[in-house]
Amino acid sequence: MKVQIYPPPFASLTNLDEDGMMVLPPGARLFTVYRRLKIPLVLQPLVICNVNYQRMKLNTQLKDGDVISFMLPLAGG
Amino acid sequence: MRGDFLKGYCGKILMVDLSDSTFEEIEIPDMIYEHFLSGVGLGAYILYKYLPQGADPLGPDNILGFVSGLLTGTGSFMTGRWLAVCKSPLTGGFGDANCGGTFSPAIKQSGYDGIFLKGQSPTPKMLFIDNNGPQLLDAADLWGLDTVETEAAINQKITANKKLAIATIGPAGEHQSLIAGISNDGGRMAARSGVGAVMGSKKLKAVVLAGSKMIRSRDPQTIKTISRDYAKKVKASNLPPLATGAMLPMMGKSMVATDKAIPIDGMLSTAIIKKWGTGFTNTMGMTMGDTPVKNWKGSVADFPYRKYRHMNPDQIQKHETQKYHCYSCVIGCGGVCDINGISKGRFSHTHKPEYETVAAFGSLLLNKDRDSIFIINELLNRGGMDSISAGNTIAFAMECYEKDWLSPEVTGGLELTWGNAEAIVTLVEQMIAGVDFGAILQHGVKKASEILGIESAPLAIHAGGQEPGMHDPRLDPILGIHYSCDPTPGRHTIGAGSYYTYMRIWEDVTWAPKVKLGEDKNNEYEATNQVGLKSMINVCIKQILDGSGGCFFALVSGLNHFKIFDYLNAATGWQKTPNEYMTIGLRMQTLRQAFNVREGINPRDFKMNERLSGNPPLKEGPLKGKHFNIDEMMSIHYQFMGWDKKTGIPTKTALSDLGFCDLEMEGATHG
Numbered sequence: 001m002k003v004q005i006y007p008p009p010f011a012s013l014t015n016l017d018e019d020g021m022m023v024l025p026p027g028a029r030l031f032t033v034y035r036r037l038k039i040p041l042v043l044q045p046l047v048i049c050n051v052n053y054q055r056m057k058l059n060t061q062l063k064d065g066d067v068i069s070f071m072l073p074l075a076g077g
Numbered sequence: 078m079r080g081d082f083l084k085g086y087c088g089k090i091l092m093v094d095l096s097d098s099t100f101e102e103i104e105i106p107d108m109i110y111e112h113f114l115s116g117v118g119l120g121a122y123i124l125y126k127y128l129p130q131g132a133d134p135l136g137p138d139n140i141l142g143f144v145s146g147l148l149t150g151t152g153s154f155m156t157g158r159w160l161a162v163c164k165s166p167l168t169g170g171f172g173d174a175n176c177g178g179t180f181s182p183a184i185k186q187s188g189y190d191g192i193f194l195k196g197q198s199p200t201p202k203m204l205f206i207d208n209n210g211p212q213l214l215d216a217a218d219l220w221g222l223d224t225v226e227t228e229a230a231i232n233q234k235i236t237a238n239k240k241l242a243i244a245t246i247g248p249a250g251e252h253q254s255l256i257a258g259i260s261n262d263g264g265r266m267a268a269r270s271g272v273g274a275v276m277g278s279k280k281l282k283a284v285v286l287a288g289s290k291m292i293r294s295r296d297p298q299t300i301k302t303i304s305r306d307y308a309k310k311v312k313a314s315n316l317p318p319l320a321t322g323a324m325l326p327m328m329g330k331s332m333v334a335t336d337k338a339i340p341i342d343g344m345l346s347t348a349i350i351k352k353w354g355t356g357f358t359n360t361m362g363m364t365m366g367d368t369p370v371k372n373w374k375g376s377v378a379d380f381p382y383r384k385y386r387h388m389n390p391d392q393i394q395k396h397e398t399q400k401y402h403c404y405s406c407v408i409g410c411g412g413v414c415d416i417n418g419i420s421k422g423r424f425s426h427t428h429k430p431e432y433e434t435v436a437a438f439g440s441l442l443l444n445k446d447r448d449s450i451f452i453i454n455e456l457l458n459r460g461g462m463d464s465i466s467a468g469n470t471i472a473f474a475m476e477c478y479e480k481d482w483l484s485p486e487v488t489g490g491l492e493l494t495w496g497n498a499e500a501i502v503t504l505v506e507q508m509i510a511g512v513d514f515g516a517i518l519q520h521g522v523k524k525a526s527e528i529l530g531i532e533s534a535p536l537a538i539h540a541g542g543q544e545p546g547m548h549d550p551r552l553d554p555i556l557g558i559h560y561s562c563d564p565t566p567g568r569h570t571i572g573a574g575s576y577y578t579y580m581r582i583w584e585d586v587t588w589a590p591k592v593k594l595g596e597d598k599n600n601e602y603e604a605t606n607q608v609g610l611k612s613m614i615n616v617c618i619k620q621i622l623d624g625s626g627g628c629f630f631a632l633v634s635g636l637n638h639f640k641i642f643d644y645l646n647a648a649t650g651w652q653k654t655p656n657e658y659m660t661i662g663l664r665m666q667t668l669r670q671a672f673n674v675r676e677g678i679n680p681r682d683f684k685m686n687e688r689l690s691g692n693p694p695l696k697e698g699p700l701k702g703k704h705f706n707i708d709e710m711m712s713i714h715y716q717f718m719g720w721d722k723k724t725g726i727p728t729k730t731a732l733s734d735l736g737f738c739d740l741e742m743e744g745a746t747h748g
Contacts, residue, residue, distance in 0.1 A: 006342035007594075010331040013339070018593040020340060043331070045319040048345055053310040069342035071314075071349065 001026055001064035005033065008047055008070040012038035024062060031058040033068055047071065085151045085294045085648030086115050090123065091189045091211060093204060095279050096137055096196030100211050105190065111651065111661075112736065114624030115147035115190045117173055118665040120162030123193055124171070125672050134166035134271075135253055135278040137197040143244060143284055144191035145184040146626015148641075149405070150292035151648045152300040154307050155631035155639060157181050157404030159261075160623060161244075161272040167255045167466075167521060168542040168683075170673035171564040172270030173623075177403030177411075178262035180286070181626050183242030187211075187288035194279060203283040207237060208290065216282040223247045223459035224260035227283060237287035244284045247461025250277040252511045255520040256466035256544075264428050264458030265411075269543065270565055271521075273461050295650035303640050303647070307631075308407045310638055314348040322391035325357055326382065329364035333552075333699050338596040343579040343635035347408050350630055354410035355432035356390035362432070363440065366552045366699035370440045371495065372472035373538050373549070373688050376698025384445040388435050392447060397429055408630060416455065419448045427455035433569075436547035437468025438501065442475060446498035453505050460509030469544035470522040471504055474514075476536045477529060488514045541683030543567030551691045551703040554601050558612045558714045561707060562725065564669035566683040570629045572615025574601045574608075579633040582618060585642060585655035589614050602705040609713035616718070617662030621645075624665060663718070664735045667727050670720065671737075680725030684711065 005022050007013065015036040016022050024032060030051065039047060048071035051060060062068070084107075092101045105119070113122050120142045132138035141163045148156035159181035165172025184192060187206040194204070201216040219227050224247040231243055242261065249257035250273030257273030258266040294300060349357050362368030363377045363385045370380045377385070396414035403411070412429035430450055434457070438450050457464045471493075477483045478493035485492060489507075491500045491514060507515025518525050522544055526537035538544060540560045546569025550557030559571035583589040590610060601608055621641060622632050631639040642655045653661075673680065684707060691704025716722045719731030732738070 006345075007339055008331075009335060009339055011339075013337065013595050016594055018595065019591075020594050043327075045317060048314070048316060048320075048348055050313060050345060053313050053344065055313065055315070067342070069345050071316075071342075071345035 001028070001062070003033070003062055003064070003066045003068055005037070006067075006069040007037055008039065010040065010043060011070070012036070028062050029058070030056060030060045030062060030068070033062070034058065083293045083295050084110070084650060085147050085292070086110055087185055087188055087190045089189060090119070090191040090193055091206075092127070093192070093194045093211065093213070094196045095194055095198040095202065095213070095281060098213050110147065110649070113665050113668065114621065114661060116144055116160050116626055117162065117620065117623040118661070118668075119191055119624070120144045120160055120173065121171065121665060121668045121672060123191065124162060124164065125668060127193075127195070128164060130675055131677070132164055134164045134169065134275060137195065139164050139275055139278070140193050140195045141272065141275045141279060141281070142191050142193040143180075143184055145181045147624055148644055148648055149626040150182045150185050151294040151644075152297055152304060153644045153648065154304045154405050154407050155628040156626045156644070157406060158626045158628060159184060159267070161259050161267045163270070163272055163275045164676065165270040165565065166253075166274050167271035168566060170541070170676055170678045171669045172272060172275075173565050174258060174267035174269040174272045175623065176259075176261060176265055176267035177406070177628065178265045179240075179404050180242045180244055180261040182292070182404050183286035183288065185292045186290050187286050188290045192284065194281060197278065198280040201280050201282050203231070203285055204281065205235065205285045205287070207287040219282045220251060221248065224461050225263055225459050228263055231283060231285055235285060235287070239287055239289055242286040245282060246273045246276045247459055247509070249460045249462040249509050249511075249519070250274060253277045254462060254508070254511060255524065256463045256470070257461050258463050260458065260461050264455070266458060266461070266463065268463035268465065269568060294648040296647040299647040300644060303643055307638055307640075310344050311347050311351075311407045314345050314351070316348050316352050322353065322357075322360065322389040325361040325390070326364045329361035333365050336598050338578060338592050338594070338598050340578055340581065340592045340594060343581070343633050344638050346579070347630070347634050350408055350410050353390040353394065354412060354429055356393050356429065356435065358432040359388035359390055359393075359435045359439070360385055362436065362547075364699065367548050368436050368440050369547055369549055371443055372441065372476045372536065374476070375443075376695055376700065378697040380440045380443055384443070385440060387445045387447045388439050393429065396451070398426070403628070406628065410630065414451065416451045419451050420455070424452070424455045427451055428458060430454040431464075433547050434464040434468070437464050441468050441472045441547070442501060443495035444498050444501060445496065449498035449502055452502055456502070456505050456509060462509055465546055466521050466544040467505060467508060469538055470508075470518045470525055471501060473522045473525060473533070473537050474504070474518060477533055482529065482533060535686070535688070538686045538688060540566035540685035545569065545685060545689065548573070549700060550685070550689050551695065551700040554690070554705045554710060555608060555612050555615065557685060557690055557705070557707055558710045559615065560685040560689065561683055561711050562612075562680070562714045563616070564666070564673045567685070571619050572612055574598070574611065576633055577611045577615055579635060580618065581635050581637050582614060584637050586614070586659055587656060602703070604706060604709035604713040606713070608710065609717035612714045613663075613717035614659070616666050617659045620662035620665035621658055624661075660735070666718065667720070667731060667735055670718075670725070671727050671732070674726050680715075681711070684708070
């Protein structure tokens with residue numbers, strides 16, 4: 001199955017195509033995405049990750065077409 | 078309002094002549110809205126049509142407009158901003174500034190899309206509009222009051238069936254400081270372009286609105302559905318409990334650790350804005366290199382952690398007693414802070430300082446005294462002065478002082494050493510009052526440099542006379558294009574490579590290039606076609622946003638969430654495609670540029686100070702060695718806008734293609 005990933009800046013991009021899609025085995029869970037993006041353990045408390053714009057636990061089972069977003073702040077004022 | 082108006086707009090404006098106290102309602106044909114929307118587009122149309130060529134910006138011929146957005150009041154979210162427009166006394170070209178709060182819907186509830194004022198009153202006046210129509214009232218007793226005092230006095234004086242919406246100037250606008258703004262909602266500022274000076278020149282102290290007319294749109298149900306979906310996503314976006322302001326510098330570092338572009342979901346950025354407002358950039362911008370230091374010549378090495386940690390937004394939040402939202406906003410970045418103790422009883426509270434103010438009076442001046450920034454924030458809000466321009470101007474003075482070009486004799490004894498908070502506060506007070514050494518700085522950095530001598534010009538950081546926002550183009554060169562190429566130069570919200578990535582416009586606009594994961598960000602330091610196209614797209618969508626009354630934070634939360642094109646179609650009943658709206662955005666910007674050309678502006682003269690393009694490059698910090706050729710960047714932008722690549726003047730072909738001849742605006746083609 002394929003899910004859309006909006007990765008944080010410090011993530012490994014090797015498992016994503018140029019549109020940010022990641023191929024996962026059926027029944028994969030959110031922690032697999034964390035692992036494949038190689039998000040450092042120390043930064044994990046900082047990261048906001050939503051699945052389809054809802055906060056989900058790391059063991060959430062994903063399905064084809066899910067949108068997984070990691071927060072990245074932006075400038076403004 | 079005409080009976081058939083179910084289009085989100087009112088279809089008319091009010092023109093007030095302050096010289097003879099007369100009022101004229103002017104009906105605006107549908108075609109004008111279809112060509113220019115409302116907001117900044119309608120403002121540009123009115124100025125182009127009614128303002129005499131060569132008008133003195135501070136004379137009776139200038140026109141000052143208060144314009145609402147097309148989407149304001151239609152039930153759409155994040156669309157409550159109003160625009161002040163005029164010929165800018167700061168740049169000599171098109172001037173505009175925008176602000177949130179509650180003033181924008183009040184304009185339309187008065188029955189007008191815009192309220193425009195020409196002429197000059199011999200005595201101070203305020204314009205009052207309720208459902209019985211407009212009237213000019215004496216305001217002599219208000220002249221001399223600050224913006225907060227003025228609102229309080231008006232609320233005492235006028236009784237209405239609803240809460241009054243008030244826009245006013247403070248002392249800075251009264252004595253026509255060229256960096257004066259217009260305040261509403263107790264010190265929120267439409268700060269840029271010197272719009273407050275124009276209001277002061279007209280002896281107009283305030284515009285007070287109490288109308289309650291309906292704003293109707295074509296398809297309110299669709300608007301409601303879009304709004305509900307957006308609100309649901311914003312509500313779900315929250316920071317984890319462990320996230321604190323102390324972590325922001327690390328996040329800043331991580332963002333510049335890679336040269337690869339990473340398209341993000343902007344929606345989740347709303348979580349951080351909900352928590353801290355714009356203040357999250359206070360410290361994060363330091364490690365990214367986004368925040369300017371020491372009059373733009375320094376880096377985080379000059380203002381290290383032990384200093385910038387005082388700007389940690391958590392420390393600022395400690396004073397926050399209340400959060401607030403603008404009209405129709407679901408994010409709520411605003412706050413009110415208790416500063417009674419800090420100011421020793423002088424002020425009870427202030428709006429939570431925006432990032433722009435914190436940076437302009439913090440790192441830019443090497444000032445680590447957070448308390449002084451709270452006080453300066455309130456002084457500027459009450460005095461009615463632009464914090465970006467004021468901070469840049471003081472930074473210039475400090476660099477001159479450092480070079481011994483200014484002595485304590487000239488500054489009236491003020492020791493303008495970097496970081497001298499006491500001197501900075503005193504200087505801000507002097508600038509607002511227009512007295513002592515502040516009289517030299519009160520009109521912004523360009524004028525100050527002209528007074529102090531030609532050799533100081535390289536230290537005067539501005540673009541076309543207007544000081545830049547607190548975001549560094551050496552980090553994001555497309556930002557520098559907009560500082561230099563916008564008809565109202567020096568503004569940080571027009572466009573940037575990062576904004577382009579966040580808004581994901583390629584999902585709506587078929588010809589917009591997609592940002593691919595892993596693209597090399599360093600490509601944006603070259604004047605390529607890709608850069609030209611992105612900068613042009615930034616401009617077009619920003620005009621649409623400003624024509625709609627939209628909030629910048631909604632735009633960068635992503636157009637895949639903030640469905641502005643669908644909102645516009647639902648409000649008006651039009652069936653335009655995103656591509657067609659982008660043509661409207663292009664037309665709006667081209668009209669503003671044509672206005673400048675008509676007023677004798679050479680667009681190339683708006684080029685920002687070369688220090689901002691890394692000439693010379695910084696020697697330390699995250700932007701060490703970064704530079705780009707701003708002249709080439711301007712050329713490529715002009716080319717993609719359909720303007721002459723060398724001069725920046727809109728070409729006859731472009732004007733014709735955009736339909737200016739059909740609009741009986743042939744004058745625009747004379748460029």
